[in-house]
Amino acid sequence: MIKDKVVVITGASSGIGAETAKLLASRGAKVVLGARRKEKLEKLTDEIRNQGGQSIYQVTDVVKPEDSKNLVQLAKKTFGGIDVMFLNAGLMPSSPLSALKTNEWNQIVDVNLKGVLNGIAAALPFFKAQRSGHFIATSSVAGLKAYPDNAVYGATKWAVRELMEVLRMESAQEGSHIRTATIYPAAIKTEL
Numbered sequence: 317m318i319k320d321k322v323v324v325i326t327g328a329s330s331g332i333g334a335e336t337a338k339l340l341a342s343r344g345a346k347v348v349l350g351a352r353r354k355e356k357l358e359k360l361t362d363e364i365r366n367q368g369g370q371s372i373y374q375v376t377d378v379v380k381p382e383d384s385k386n387l388v389q390l391a392k393k394t395f396g397g398i399d400v401m402f403l404n405a406g407l408m409p410s411s412p413l414s415a416l417k418t419n420e421w422n423q424i425v426d427v428n429l430k431g432v433l434n435g436i437a438a439a440l441p442f443f444k445a446q447r448s449g450h451f452i453a454t455s456s457v458a459g460l461k462a463y464p465d466n467a468v469y470g471a472t473k474w475a476v477r478e479l480m481e482v483l484r485m486e487s488a489q490e491g492s493h494i495r496t497a498t499i500y501p502a503a504i505k506t507e508l
Contacts, residue, residue, distance in 0.1 A: 319344030322395040324387060326378050326435055327405030329356035332454060332504065336402065341369030348391040348398075350376030350383070351405065370395075378405045378431030384438035397446065401439040403432045403453040403476075410465045421468045428472035432479060443494045450495045453480050457502045 323340050327333040329351035337347045341364040349357050349371060357373035364371035374390050376383045391398045407427045409420050432453055443449025458466050459473030480498040487494040 320346065321399040322346045322348065322391050322397055323400040323402060324348040324350065324391050324398055324439070325402040325404055326350045326376060326384070326387070326431065327454070328373070329353045329360065332501065333402070333404045334360050336404070337371065338364060338367075338369075341371055342367060344369075346370040346395045347372075348387065348395070349373040350378070350387040352377050378403075378434055379426045381434045381437060384431075384434040388438040388442060392442065398439060398442055398449065400450045400452060401435055401443075403435040403451065405431050406454060408456075408466075408469050410469065412465050413467050424468050424472055428469070429475050432476050436479070436483065440494075444490075444492050448493045450497070451480065451483060452497045452499065455480075455498050455500050457500050459498075460500055 318340055323345045325333050325337050325347060328337050328349035333351065337349055337360060341347050347364065347370070349360060350373070351357055352375060354375050357375065361371045361373045372390065372394050374387050376387045378384055388398055405427055407424050409424065411417050411420070436451065439449065439451070453476050455476045456473040458470035459477045462470055477498055480496045484496040487496070
């Protein structure tokens with residue numbers, strides 16, 4: 317079912333993104349990797365190719381709308397289209413609100429929320445034109461339940477949950493055949 321599907325993955329250089337890329341490539345998917353860390357992307361791409369998989373990468377900062385658009389364009393140019401957009405990039409600094417780490421808050425909102433919006437904006441026109449596609453977003457259990465010291469992180473993950481649910485509803489109303497899924501991982505040993 318995943319064989320020959322083109323899957324774009326943000327936050328692909330480590331953790332959930334990297335492991336998902338390896339698994340999908342091992343099952344025949346063509347994976348397009350985006351993240352900020354070039355060295356890790358190169359290493360992951362080489363690993364996938366050495367195992368017989370198909371993979372390309374592009375350094376991508378999801379905060380920049382043009383980076384997300386360029387990643388989707390790379391998928392189209394290289395593999396002829398895009399079937400799945402996995403919006404996985406994220407940050408998770410923790411601190412109480414009273415610490416007033418406003419720069420950190422802005423960075424979390426930029427990556428965790430605006431990064432998802434930028435990914436949707438990049439892929440949605442292609443999905444609508446081909447009348448199919450699948451958005452997957454990584455939220456968190458913090459998108460379902462409040463946790464001390466994680467107010468801003470949790471707020472962004474609640475917002476991702478809302479975005480994906482509304483995108484699902486709007487796609488159904490429009491008959492665009494675009495599917496959505498949101499994953500809610502708990503604590504996982506990653507670099508996040």
